Amino acid sequence: MPIDWSPLVEIIKSHERFVLSSHVRPDADAIGSELGLACALESLGKNVRIVNPSDGSANIAFLDPDKRARKLGDGITADEARDTDVHIVVDTSAWVQLQDVGSVLKTTKAKQTVVIDHHVSSDDLGATEFKETTAAATGELIYELAQALGATLDEQAANALYCAIATDTGWFRFPSTTSRTMRIAGELIDLGAKPHVLYQLLYEQHSAARMQFFGRVLSRMTIETEGRLAYLSVTQQDFKETGAVPADTEELVNQCLRVAGVKAAFIAIEQPNQTIKVSFRSRLDTNVAAVAEQFGGGGHKQAAGAVLPAPLADALAKVLPLMRQVVTPE
Ligand SMILES: [Mn+2]
Structure with missing residues (x-):
């Protein structure tokens, strides 16, 4: 079932400050979804910070040249992360994967907490859930949310979301890949994503x-x-x-x-x-x-x-x- 984004569009339009988080050892779908969502929210004039339980691995650092995604305690304290209007968790709905960001979520001052995810296994994070387990990647969901919001995605966000989707689908070869996956990927290319450059940066860097x-x-x-x-x-x-x-x-x-x-x-x-x-x-x-x-x-x-x-x-x-x-x- 495609997600009805209208409740989340309402939440986003009626708040100003957002904290985005994802799982421990964030992969390209986690970081890419955060960066894509951050860009969409900022295009609407929102204030966005990204805080994760750990840093992404070095091979995907190129996705985030401005180091927007911070490890909790490194440039953003737990108190700062708690101080927000909305806390959105992407690409996981499991407490164990949130580690110390889970404690932040449990004690947040946010008026709304939200989960956007495509994983089958899940805990009740006490958040409003936007989940679709047939989506090949959280990046797909973020793209659709950006559309529902009427938000603008820049080239960097398009590359981040393309990486999110391409890596979670094994470069579009896993059974989770659908015609919708390919359509979204196509639209991301129209927005400036460069698949050949991304592939090289991800997979052709061996010693x-x-x-x-x-x-x-x-x-x-x-x-x-x-x-x-x-x-x-x-x-x-x-x-x-x-x-x-x-x-x-x-x-x-x-x-x-x-x-x-x-x-x-x-x-x-x-x-x-x-x-x-x-x-x-x-x-x-x-x-x-x-x-x-x-x-x-x-x-x-x-x-x-x-x-x-x-x-x-x-x-x-x-x-x-x-x-x-x-x-x-x-
Ligand atoms: Mn994922």
Whole structure:
């Protein structure tokens, strides 16, 4: 069901000062939605501040060149964040994800609190909710709200909202992508969004060391159980010899699922502290969460993780039989 924005348009038109927040470790949908909404509100002459429980990661810092999104305590205190007319939370409706911004929300002086979100799981934040779980990204909802408000989005906001939508849809390839998603993306391009520039800034910034590390680790990919299980292992030596850093292991395990026929995969990474970090992935019809739970970890059906004791060979010996079971039809 499309959202009826008129109650929120009323709230916005009748107030002046706004605080916007999103979830811990804000991603591009969180920050992009905040920046898009801030621009829309400011085009109507409103006063807007953005406060989050933590900073966004360095790879999306380009979205926010003026550093509008502040970490609570860094340029904005809890008292300052409480002092507003309306507090709007975007891209989450879970207390646990708001961390200390949740305490601000609970004690805010705001006359109205609002949630704009597309996630299924939710707490009652005691706010007026504008939720649509079929939206591919909160950025889509913000775009529609801006239209309902008759607000103007500048080029920077268009880029921020485009990133919000493009990243939450895996660059428009996840099943959540609809014709509406593409129409909104098209309109954002008309407003100045530059997809090729954004793609490069988001995905083509790897170090040479990272690519060499990728090659080295992927060249050792083991595919077994009649092609249904793939796995990788990484030693401290791999980091030392390539100059790669721990963050460079991101995305490696997903490469295993690009092999035709592979149902599930994992990567075992030797840590400096005598533990082995294991990340599990699977295709839609296979569940790896239970395997992670066996080792005190957890996660989702298609993406989970656990930490096992070193050495690497022992961790592999423990994980492999369970993963073989997971990919073996009963
Ligand atoms: Mn989102």
